[in-house]
Amino acid sequence: MKSTRPFHQTPVITIDGPTASGKGTVAALVAAQLGFHLLDSGALYRLAALASTRYHVAADDVDALVKLIDDLHIMFREGLAQLDGADVSSEIRAEAIGNRASAIAVHQPVRAALVARQRAFRKAPGLVADGRDMGTVIFPDAGLKVFLTASVEARAARRHKQLIQKGFSANIDDLLRDLRERDERDSSRAAAPLKPAADAQLLDTSALSVDEAVEQVVQWYQAAQELKASHS
Numbered sequence: 001m002k003s004t005r006p007f008h009q010t011p012v013i014t015i016d017g018p019t020a021s022g023k024g025t026v027a028a029l030v031a032a033q034l035g036f037h038l039l040d041s042g043a044l045y046r047l048a049a050l051a052s053t054r055y056h057v058a059a060d061d062v063d064a065l066v067k068l069i070d071d072l073h074i075m076f077r078e079g080l081a082q083l084d085g086a087d088v089s090s091e092i093r094a095e096a097i098g099n100r101a102s103a104i105a106v107h108q109p110v111r112a113a114l115v116a117r118q119r120a121f122r123k124a125p126g127l128v129a130d131g132r133d134m135g136t137v138i139f140p141d142a143g144l145k146v147f148l149t150a151s152v153e154a155r156a157a158r159r160h161k162q163l164i165q166k167g168f169s170a171n172i173d174d175l176l177r178d179l180r181e182r183d184e185r186d187s188s189r190a191a192a193p194l195k196p197a198a199d200a201q202l203l204d205t206s207a208l209s210v211d212e213a214v215e216q217v218v219q220w221y222q223a224a225q226e227l228k229a230s231h232s
């Protein structure tokens, strides 16, 4: 029998964009302000990437990657990411893991294996989801879709600061090169390439503070809610 269930009513705000565009920080603060749950979908790809190195699964062995993801024991608790019961929140932030996440994310079956885990985050009172394809593939019915951008130089500077703060060593020229390569791979892949949803609001954060970006997203959300209320 064909399902006639209406679209999920729990509100979702999607925040997509390239690596180091600030989407993670903005998403976490918007979620905190609205009292919503948070999905950092990049962390899921990073956990899968970390597991693939631990269990010696090659980044192009698609069948083995899918099996690994199906059996993955992961958990997010109070902002911490766990793999097999151990906290790996810092480990998954390493550039090598980010690059590997980008490499495994090109495979459509790998992406498909992560869909249900991502949609399971949609719970009352609402969800803020950040990633690359949140608005285009995972939550196409989201009430607000935002696409965050920033110049590659601004992103490299931010990522540099972030890595140093976390105790990793980092070189700005290496970061610029890595970001360009990662952007190219994430945007040119056939499976769910990084691109704004047709109905996404674009937000360039190059010259914005984090607070200004958060305020803009919350304002758009409130405006979308008001519009919805006036139509019902």
Ligand code: DC
Pocket: 019, 020, 041, 042, 043, 045, 046, 098, 101, 102, 105, 130, 131, 132, 133, 134, 182, 186
């Ligand atoms: O957002 P991030 O840098 O933590 O993501 C790491 C990699 O994971 C990114 O380069 C591409 C992949 N990714 C993806 O393909 N789709 C997502 N929704 C999130 C991340």
